[in-house]
Amino acid sequence: MSNNAIEAEALxxxxxxxxVAVDHIDFSVRNGEIFGFLGPNGAGKTTxxxxxxxxLKPTEGKASILGYDIAKQNTQVRYSxxxxxxxxxxxxxxxGYENILLCADLYGIQREVSKKRAxxxxxxxxxxxxxxxxxxxxxxxxxxxxELACGLINRPKVLFLDExxxxxxxxxxxxxxxxxxxxxxxxxxxxxMTTHYxxxxxxxxxxxxxxxHGKIIVVGxxxxxxxxxxxxxxxxxxxxxxxxxxxxxxINHVKEVKKENGSYRIxxxxxxxxxxxxxxxxxxxxxxxxxxxxxxPTLNEVYLQYTGKSMRDAEESGDSLYAKRMIMARRRH
Amino acid sequence: xxxxxxxSKSKLHGLWALTNxxxxxxxxxxxxxxxxxxxxxxxxxxxxxxxxxxxxVGSSSLTIPPQVITELQLTPAQITVLxxxxxxxxxxxxxxxxxxxxxxxxxxxxMIAFTAxxxxxxxxxxxxxxxxxxxxxxxxxxxxxRAVIILSKxxxxxxxxxxxxxxxxxIAVPLGFQFGAAFTAVNILGVFAFLFLICMGLSSxxxxxxxxxxxxxTPMAVMNLLNLPLTFASSAFFPIEQMxxxxxxxxxxxxxxxxxxxxxxxxxxxxxxxxxxxxQYAYVGLFALVLTTVGIVLSWRFLNK
Numbered sequence: 001m002s003n004n005a006i007e008a009e010a011l012x013x014x015x016x017x018x019x020v021a022v023d024h025i026d027f028s029v030r031n032g033e034i035f036g037f038l039g040p041n042g043a044g045k046t047t048x049x050x051x052x053x054x055x056l057k058p059t060e061g062k063a064s065i066l067g068y069d070i071a072k073q074n075t076q077v078r079y080s081x082x083x084x085x086x087x088x089x090x091x092x093x094x095x096g097y098e099n100i101l102l103c104a105d106l107y108g109i110q111r112e113v114s115k116k117r118a119x120x121x122x123x124x125x126x127x128x129x130x131x132x133x134x135x136x137x138x139x140x141x142x143x144x145x146x147e148l149a150c151g152l153i154n155r156p157k158v159l160f161l162d163e164x165x166x167x168x169x170x171x172x173x174x175x176x177x178x179x180x181x182x183x184x185x186x187x188x189x190x191x192x193m194t195t196h197y198x199x200x201x202x203x204x205x206x207x208x209x210x211x212x213h214g215k216i217i218v219v220g221x222x223x224x225x226x227x228x229x230x231x232x233x234x235x236x237x238x239x240x241x242x243x244x245x246x247x248x249x250x251i252n253h254v255k256e257v258k259k260e261n262g263s264y265r266i267x268x269x270x271x272x273x274x275x276x277x278x279x280x281x282x283x284x285x286x287x288x289x290x291x292x293x294x295x296x297p298t299l300n301e302v303y304l305q306y307t308g309k310s311m312r313d314a315e316e317s318g319d320s321l322y323a324k325r326m327i328m329a330r331r332r333h
Numbered sequence: 334x335x336x337x338x339x340x341s342k343s344k345l346h347g348l349w350a351l352t353n354x355x356x357x358x359x360x361x362x363x364x365x366x367x368x369x370x371x372x373x374x375x376x377x378x379x380x381x382x383x384x385x386x387x388x389x390v391g392s393s394s395l396t397i398p399p400q401v402i403t404e405l406q407l408t409p410a411q412i413t414v415l416x417x418x419x420x421x422x423x424x425x426x427x428x429x430x431x432x433x434x435x436x437x438x439x440x441x442x443x444m445i446a447f448t449a450x451x452x453x454x455x456x457x458x459x460x461x462x463x464x465x466x467x468x469x470x471x472x473x474x475x476x477x478x479r480a481v482i483i484l485s486k487x488x489x490x491x492x493x494x495x496x497x498x499x500x501x502x503x504i505a506v507p508l509g510f511q512f513g514a515a516f517t518a519v520n521i522l523g524v525f526a527f528l529f530l531i532c533m534g535l536s537s538x539x540x541x542x543x544x545x546x547x548x549x550x551t552p553m554a555v556m557n558l559l560n561l562p563l564t565f566a567s568s569a570f571f572p573i574e575q576m577x578x579x580x581x582x583x584x585x586x587x588x589x590x591x592x593x594x595x596x597x598x599x600x601x602x603x604x605x606x607x608x609x610x611x612x613q614y615a616y617v618g619l620f621a622l623v624l625t626t627v628g629i630v631l632s633w634r635f636l637n638k
């Protein structure tokens with residue numbers, strides 16, 4: 001087996017013979033890393049996940065998880081993966097504990113084993129106190145944690161999370177991030193997640209693929225992607241009315257200098273190191289620095305650079321919109 | 334990490350877990366549970382008594398008019414004989430039409446089949462909810478067999494129907510239900526067998542109808558369209574022989590009619606025609622076999638998109 005937990009080759013899904021949801025994508029996820037799938041609504045994120053978790057059959061191409069082919073060896077794939085879906089799938093009429101045991105039964109895990117694991121997992125996601133309460137009394141955050149516990153019941157080597165923090169408040173989101181980090185650290189699990197929160201991808205993922213219109217546009221670590229934009233931006237203004245462009249260009253790391261509205265916009269790698277150098281050089285030449293700011297590019301810029309700026313809501317299909325509305329309606333209760 | 338020896342490799346693993354999930358939603362929710370019990374009581378109590386055809390043609394409405402007695406100069410002995418004949422006319426008509434003198438007994442059996450129809454319809458619709466709420470996708474990503482996902486719905490609907498049928502029978506007795514002369518306790522098992530078969534068939538049919546829907550409105554419309562014709566073009570309230578020809582044609586192929594006629598033989602008729610009973614079992618059994626196969630094959634295809 002290779003070092004890759006997931007490998008996809010020309011993976012394609014066409015719906016109804018014409019709608020290309022995922023278009024010949026290639027990627028690989030290394031063992032033990034958190035891999036993020038980032039993209040606008042309707043880009044093909046969920047379709048890709050559904051193919052990898054063997055719910056949808058690929059129209060073309062192939063993919064494997066831990067070396068098992070998702071089409072030909074789907075039983076092995078199903079035993080080795082865990083899934084935390086976007087929706088709250090736990091049964092509202094059952095208790096949290098019953099829901100976890102139900103998940104265990106779907107894997108055919110023997111009762112004495114599943115009871116022990118369920119208790120451990122409830123402890124892990126801090127729901128032990130609520131385990132015998134019906135899920136309809138749970139808050140959104142508790143339900144999300146319960147989904148996580150269900151997804152872990154078969155001790156998966158690869159965990160799929162579809163929009164794990166969609167609609168959660170700030171505190172719960174932070175807690176979810178901690179769980180995700182812990183799974184990687186403590187259990188060496190490989191995690192594949194989709195998200196459209198950029199700060200989430202930045203905080204959690206070792207590597208990110210940006211997907212749009214069913215195609216992967218770019219893959220890399222958050223840092224690599226940010227660096228690909230050309231580095232940090234330092235803006236400097238001086239008291240004197242002289243052109244310092246040439247002077248600044250000679251400083252180490254500086255890549256580009258532009259004069260804009262009386263100040264200088266400097267692109268540079270390692271902005272924190274370059275900024276003091278700039279101040280020093282300008283002082284040596286007798287200039288007085290009146291203002292300096294340093295901006296680090298965020299994934300926001302990367303994302304917008306690759307996917308363009310237009311809104312995508314209109315591209316969502318009627319069905320998925322309807323489903324989202326249903327989820328919202330349920331959450332309001 | 335995942336130890337395979339802790340895992341059951343049976344093809345049917347998860348069947349009971351999923352069936353029990355459906356059942357728990359029902360018996361653990363008191364309101365739903367009580368309502369499903371109330372519904373047949375109300376139907377039986379209201380319709381069974383309001384449509385009391387027995388009293389319509391019963392003896393009380395038929396007495397020999399005094400003019401007839403004086404005109405024909407009847408002796409008291411002749412009057413008693415005639416009176417006896419007239420008071421039996423009602424029962425004779427009832428027996429000939431419904432196979433029993435008690436209409437509520439006739440209808441109670443109709444209600445049993447009717448409840449089975451409703452229960453299976455709702456179990457069919459629950460597929461749409463499972464899809465909506467993401468549970469279906471989640472179950473599909475686990476090693477549980479696709480057929481088991483469908484079978485669990487069929488099985489839970491069947492078990493619920495059998496339970497409700499028993500309740501209807503128990504309630505019907507104080508309301509005036511009369512077991513036929515041919516009834517023995519073993520016949521109850523025969524009734525359960527009929528219910529098992531018809532529920533397998535119906536719930537596979539409704540699941541197959543709903544398996545592709547992503548919105549609840551479509552199946553609701555289909556169910557509304559189907560439920561009244563299936564009920565009234567059957568022997569639920571009235572014997573098929575008394576229907577107009579075109580309706581008879583529909584009712585004769587309606588598997589619900591066979592189920593009800595079979596159950597009536599077992600429960601309320603004075604004698605059992607075993608060749609008829611065999612035919613009724615065969616028809617309902619074939620219906621169950623064909624539709625369960627079709628339902629599972631279709632579901633399999635759509636769940637493996």
